[in-house]
Amino acid sequence: AQSVTQLGSHVSVSEGALVLLRCNYSSSVPPYLFWYVQYPNQGLQLLLKYTSAATLVKGINGFEAEFKKSETSFHLTKPSAHMSDAAEYFCAVSADNFNKFYFGSGTKLNVKP
Amino acid sequence: DADVTQTPRNRITKTGKRIMLECSQTKGHDRMYWYRQDPGLGLRLIYYSFDVKDINKGEISDGYSVSRQAQAKFSLSLESAIPNQTALYFCATSQGSSYNEQFFGPGTRLTVL
Numbered sequence: 379a380q381s382v383t384q385l386g387s388h389v390s391v392s393e394g395a396l397v398l399l400r401c402n403y404s405s406s407v408p409p410y411l412f413w414y415v416q417y418p419n420q421g422l423q424l425l426l427k428y429t430s431a432a433t434l435v436k437g438i439n440g441f442e443a444e445f446k447k448s449e450t451s452f453h454l455t456k457p458s459a460h461m462s463d464a465a466e467y468f469c470a471v472s473a474d475n476f477n478k479f480y481f482g483s484g485t486k487l488n489v490k491p
Numbered sequence: 492d493a494d495v496t497q498t499p500r501n502r503i504t505k506t507g508k509r510i511m512l513e514c515s516q517t518k519g520h521d522r523m524y525w526y527r528q529d530p531g532l533g534l535r536l537i538y539y540s541f542d543v544k545d546i547n548k549g550e551i552s553d554g555y556s557v558s559r560q561a562q563a564k565f566s567l568s569l570e571s572a573i574p575n576q577t578a579l580y581f582c583a584t585s586q587g588s589s590y591n592e593q594f595f596g597p598g599t600r601l602t603v604l
Contacts, residue, residue, distance in 0.1 A: 387531060410589060410590045412592060414595075420597060420598075421495075421581060421595035421596055421597045421598050422534075422581070422583075422595040423595070424592045424594075427590075427592055429590040430590075468533060468534065472589040472590070473589060474588070474589055474590075478524070478536055478539055478549070479536075479593060481526075481533040481534040481535075482533055483531055483532055483533040484531075484533050
């Protein structure tokens with residue numbers, strides 16, 4: 379079975395501070411992992427994905443994530459938060475023998491001036 | 492023009508009414524999905540389809556039905572709407588393998604009174 383846990387439904391950081399959004403997965407087979415961002419009143423947009431190539435994945439808008447098999451984690455980071463990063467972020471897992479995505483419950487990022 | 496479109500964008504209806512939400516895509520993808528989003532619960536899969544003749548139930552299919560009229564069109568119906576079906580509904584598409592990302596429409600906000 380597969381599942382995703384996102385620790386922290388709300389995260390608040392100051393502008394310019396490090397952003398760290400946590401994602402842990404459970405998968406019985408090698409996973410594919412995704413981070414999506416949802417801005418208010420919009421659909422989900424892909425930030426980055428891990429598909430078993432490099433474990434450090436760089437995405438759009440300065441975000442990156444590192445796949446750590448030993449920790450079953452795929453945390454999202456950004457060195458310096460911008461006001462425009464305020465949104466909800468979703469982690470998702472898929473795998474070769476599963477024909478669907480499993481999404482986490484989401485983390486809302488608030489960026490303070 | 493958007494690659495994945497959903498109509499209507501907003502709908503208010505009454506308990507017991509039949510509602511259809513429509514999704515169209517111009518990406519040429521074979522796979523299409525319907526999700527609902529509720530605060531704090533992330534996205535939950537209602538139905539998915541890998542081609543016109545393939546329809547599969549997701550984790551919360553009760554009270555919903557779907558129709559894949561063509562490769563580019565996937566409709567979601569609520570046969571008799573109830574208030575706890577009030578939610579944000581998303582259509583998504585993807586191509587081929589599980590390592591490919593899903594592309595989301597802008598969503599339909601449905602309110603059942």
